[in-house]
Amino acid sequence: MTAPAIELKGISKSFGPVQANKDISISVAPGTIHGIIGENGAGKSTLMSILYGFYKADKGEVWINGSKTEIPDSQAAIAAGIGMVFQHFKLVENFTVLENIVLGAEEGGLLMPSLTKARKILKELAAEYELNVDPDKRIDEIGVGMQQRVEILKALYRQADILILDEPTGVLTPAEADQLFRILDRLRAEGKTIILITHKLREIMEPTDTVSVMRRGEMTATVKTAETSPEHLAELMVGRKVLLQVDKLPANPGKPVLEIENLRVMDEAGVERVKGIDLTVRAGEILGIAGVAGNGQSELLEVLGGMRIGEGTIRLNGSDLPLRGAGSDARARRASHVAHVPEDRQREGLLMDFHAWENTAFGYHHAPEYQQGLLMDNAAIRADTEAKMQKFDVRPPDPWLAAKNFSGGNQQKIVVAREIERNPDLLLIGQPTRGVDIGAIEFIHKQIVDLRDQGKAILLVSVELEEILSLADRVAVMFDGVIMGERDVNQTDEKELGLLMAGVAGEAA
Amino acid sequence: MEKMPKWADVVLIPLISLVLAAGLSALVILAIGEDPIAAVKLMVDGALGSSYGWGYTLYYATNFMFTGLAVAVAAHAGLFNIGGEGQAMLGGLGVAMICLFIPWPHWTLALLFATLGAGLFGAAWAAIPAYLQAKRGSHIVITTIMFNFIAAAVLNYVLVNVLKPANSMDPASARFSDTVHLPSLHELLAPLGIAFSKSAPANVSLLVAVAACFGVWLRIWRSALGFEIRAFGKSEPGARYAGISPVKITMIAMMISGALAGMMAINNVMGEVERLVLNATEGAGFIGIAVALMGRNHPFGVFVAAILFGFLYQGGAELALWTKIPRELIVVIQALVILFTGALDNMVRIPLEKIFLALRKEAN
Incomplete structure (x- = not known):
């Protein structure tokens, strides 16, 4: 049997009084995909930061390909064949793909030879792993899925044999995520070892061979993916049985509470982010807005919440709400019984x-x-x-x-x-469970459903399709500032919504 | 979890900073061949050893309370008002006009209206940079600094061309009439049987300054407007979410700030000199920044820090008078205190936080 590609032995790390990693040991066989799942704050990112040389472990050893390795910084990690794809890409937006790949790995004083060499290697990599990108496109000209490929290529260009991906699907449509998983399959087939970090259960089930579960800094279990289920993993993550599906009765929609007609919103840079949409939310129903982040949902929520100005008409219980000038601010919205749980609680919702x-x-x-x-x-x-x-x-x-x-x-x-x-008439709620542990998700979802059952109207914006499907009664998909389609949640599925999220128009409902 | 107890934050850190500043100052005094212990003794004696010394210390402290509060209020809204100096100059102009052109029957009425006038002029002077910040995004630090220079020029012009009595060579206004004379601490305390130096300038404005400290505390910490100011200062996106108008809060916070800085004039112009002179503010607007920093932007902290800086000012003047330590070195010592209590805060804070964390770990 060959030595494990990565072996961690008894890793511990504390930040002040907080113990982020407690005596963690894992072993990942070469040529496999290993998932690490855990809630926010379980210590996944700390563990990976130790592996990539950002933090130094208080105790414990790292073994790479059978030999003990010290990783004091990221240079050493790269030298040891470890590549990291961060959740937030570290790309220079106005550089080309090629320039980004070479950045930090230039050879000699002149740039041209490095670029020529990189172009050649890039071609080989593309052929080997089916990772096609146009090397001369600027980063800001390509989509998020492509940008992620560039990050993977960056790691491969540095001859990484071990790839760590931190929450890689956070910004992808379901279709893009599937594509990513195919790429990972291909990489595995070529003998690369992959560590996939996520808090989403569904995603860990599909591509991985083995899964480790972390809870409160400890590794609670390592299991073969084929021998487990999402329910079982959730239980291991939280430490008790959890309800993955929201328990709710069918909606009983009443009169329209919120009516939106031809709403347009510009951002600070003067770019139109919401391009004339019409929506209605009725009393006693939850309307979910699905879409990949950055397609105008945030701006929609902010206009309704009185945080930015817009054009068009919005009516609450039949009377117009101003969209600019006096009476259009958040204080006035609250006075007209619109409550708002903002998308970013740390920046906006809380001091x-x-x-x-x-x-x-x-x-x-x-x-x-x-x-x-x-x-x-x-x-x-x-x-x-x-x-x-x-x-x-x-x-x-x-x-x-x-x-x-x-x-x-x-x-x-x-x-x-x-x-x-x-006790609002209309609740605007954005990303209600982002960065929230599973136990609290259950609770918050129940509160939202309870409010619906009291006959209130709820507009839910979430980039988690699963959340929309389990919580909403109707779903509208936003893409590039327009509504691509509205569906009853019971008469649609992830595949159809995924296509709409990618901007592929379906047949009218 | 808090990194360390609150008392360590508000008491221990300033105290350690002060000790460090004092130690370094002692070295500086040693280096020029003077005796630091004698110097400290002289400072304490000169500033706190007599009612005369106290009279000066409290006079300076009154100035610093007003300007310190001014900086603190703006800081709560996330605005750095460096324009206290200019706002105080304009406040002086307001006081002078009210005292010169209206025949007041009694000093109490005069004080009331002079305070209002000083506040109004100071607020108006702060309102312009505030408007430029709120509506145009011109950075308040830059504009308030520039407005200090403009204020100095305005005062120069007004004193030379408008307020200077015709037969005078001195760029200063005429003396205010005796009816607007503010009672000094000597006059206030005599009826109570307490002897206080006749020649010290501390006067009834001290009480106004203390009242201002209390008023600011109520405004900032207990009122809905204060809540909005503090919320806006912490997070502008948060303020927009809560329906707090950034324009309104920027304007209001800066105008309160400017008004407080302007009110300093009832102490130095009306209480002490009793006419408007050039450079009446003597840099108190800038000292206010250090006072607010050291006082952690809390009115009580500002009160204590203002008295400390009053002590440094008066003690420093005594040093310059009685020793060979040159005047410039006194400024160096004052600067060291500002440096340590204000700018080098983290130098003390970070090691201290580590110590407290280690202590807590041991306790667990």
Whole structure:
């Protein structure tokens, strides 16, 4: 038997009082795809950063191809044949594909010989692994899936035998993800070893040979993919049985609450991001907006939430809401009973340095029950925070703790509690479970369904197709600022929606 | 989890910084062949050893409280107001016009309206850079610095061409009338049977400054507007999400800031000199930045830091008077304190955080 391509022995790493990796050992056979799955904060990225030389482990050893290897920095990792494809690509946007591949690996003082050599190697790599990209296109001219290929090519150009991919499908359409998996298959067939890090269960099942599960810094299990199921992996990730499907009754839609007609939105650079869309959300239903990130969903949500100006018509319960000027800001939206859980809770939804109780008043700081004469009634806000924390099971239930000191799931619960408890007519909710642990996902989904069952209208934006399919009643797919199609969730599937997300128009519903 | 207890953040760090600054200053004094211990003794004696010394220390502290609060309020909105100097100059102009052109029956009324006038002029001067920032994106640091120079030029022009009495050679306004004379601490404390130096300039504006500290605390920490200012200062996308208008908050925060800086004029112009002179502000607007930094932008911290800087100013003046330590070196010492308490904050903070983390680990 050959030596494992990678073997980690007893890796431990702490950051201050937080132990991110606790005595972790894994062994990955050469020519296999090994998945590492775990919730956010389980320690996956720390482990990979140690392998790539970004962090130094407190304890433990790294063995590559049967010999003990020290990896003090990323140069050493590359020398050891490790290549990393980051979740956020590290490409220079206004350089060509070729220039990006050579960047950092230039030979000699002149650029031309390196580029010529790279062009030749690139051609060979393309033939060998079916990784076709146009070397002379600029990065900002090619799509996200292509950019990811460039990242993979970068690693292969540096003669990587071991590829680490961190959350590689986060920005891809389902079709692009399938393509990626085919590329990975091909790489495996050529003898490369691949480590795939993700928190998405579905994705780990498809391409991998073996899976390791991490929970709270520990490696809880390593199993053969063929011998496990998503439910089993979820249980290993969370440490208890979880409900993967949202338990809900059929919707009972009432009168239209939100009507959008010919809505157009420009971004700061003057680029039209929403190009004249029409949508209706009825009372008692959840309308999901699916789409790959960056196709105008964020701007749609922000206009409805009063965070940016737009053109067109939006009506709430039959009366027009202004889209610019007086009465179009977020405060006015709240006054007309529109609640908004923003896509990015750390940047928008919360003040990270402020106490939890201040965050409970955030956006509603003018509410009469929070005032006492000319001053704010901080005691009342704190009491209200305690009640909400109790109801939404926020841990720890301490109103004095700063928002940044809660976990992602508990931060999101603070935001969701604040918005839902206002009993809005319309709830706008963006990426409700991004960076949220599975246990909290279950809880938040239930709250959203409960609100729907009380006859409220909900507009859900999510880049997780799974989430839309399990939570929404109807789904509209956005691509390049337009609605590609609307479907009843029960009469569509991932494949059809995936095509719409990629901009391929289907037959009218 | 917090990296260290709050008391360490607000008390220990400034204290260590001060000790470091003092140590380095002692070395500097040693290097020019003077005795640092004698120098400290002289400073303490001169600034705190007599009611005369206290009178000057508190006079300076009053200036620094106003300008420190000004910087602190803007800082809460994420705005760096370096224009306190210019806003205080314009505040002086406001005070001078109110004191010169209106015959006040009593100093209390005069003080009330002079405070308003000073605040109004200061606020107006800060409103222009604020507008340029909010609407045009012109960086407030650049514009407020430029407005300091413009203010100096405006004052120069007004004093030479408008306010200077016809027969005077001095670019200064006429003396204010006796009815607007503000009671000094001597006059205030005498009825209570407390003897206080007659010749020290500290006056009733000190009480206005203390009230301003309290008022700012209420405004920033307890009111909905203060909440909006602090929220905007932490996160502009967050502010937009919460329906807080960036334009409105930038304008309001800068105008409160400018008003506070302008109010300094009731102390130096109305309380001390009793006429408007050139360079009446003596750099207090800039010291306000250090005061706010050291006071962690909290009104109580500003109050304490202002008294410390008052001590440094008065003690430094005594040093220059009685020793061979040159005036410039006094400025070096003051600069060291500013450097350590303000700019080099992280030099003390980061090692201290590590110590606290290690302690906590051991305790667990």
